[in-house]
Amino acid sequence: MKRPASKSTRDKAGDFDGPSARKRGIVTLALPRGRILDEAMVLFGRAGIDLSPVEKAKAERRLIVPLEDAGMRVLIVRDADVPAYVEYGAADVGIAGRDVLEEQDRDLYEPLDLGIGRCRLVVAEPQDRPVDEAAHIHLRYATKFPEITRRHLQARGIVAEIIKLHGSIEIAPLVGLADRIVDLVSSGETLRQHRLREVETIFPVSARLCVGRAAAKLMPDRIDDLVARLSRALAAG
Helix, strand or coil, X not given: CCCCCCHHHXXXXXXXXXXXXXXXXXXXXXXXXXXXXXXXXXXXXXCCCCCHHHHHHHHHCCCEEEEHXXXXXXXXXXXXXXXXXXXXXXXXXXXXXXXXXXXXXXXCEEEXXXXXXXXXXXXXXXXXXXXXXXXXXXXXXXXXXXXXXXHHHHHHCCCEEEEECCCCHHHCCCCCCCCEEEEEECCCHHHHHCCEEEEEEEEEECEEEEECHHHHHHCHHHHHHHHHHHHHHHHHC
């Protein structure tokens, strides 16, 4: 029969649970799954913060990971959810791509560009059906980023219908759903495979450290220390 955890063990684990974590000086970090998480582990390691327990947690499908030595805990969430966790105080800091942050436009500080998860947000169209913006009366753009797309088109003086999709953006022009797409591109190989060409780059994308306003006020020393350590790691890297 498994013995119950001792009181000291329970207390130690409790330090990393719930809203009491911030009161105890524990920084909660929201990390997205996938490529950014993998690159963040390397960067944080250079900053002297060991995220290797997160790798083990991924294999065990755990989503909350205490980092006792660093006085932190990690929440593993979807990339699009990171800003919400930080803005509403469930996490003190997070890592999110510029695309996610600009699309959601939440009330957060962004003190540091981490230079990881690099790609670019582009407009693309079929290679054999280039769009004549002056001649088209009713253009349609398919994208995961309707707000960014709306602002970009507005700045260009282009009137178009924006169709929000959640995946498989590349096929939208091929099946007649849209004339163009706005999507993230790294090497451009996916566009080429679907016979699409880049028309223009809206902006380059990389992951950024975002900080909640409450956390910045309640634990400024911990936040400043984290930013400084990551900044030194970036400069040395």
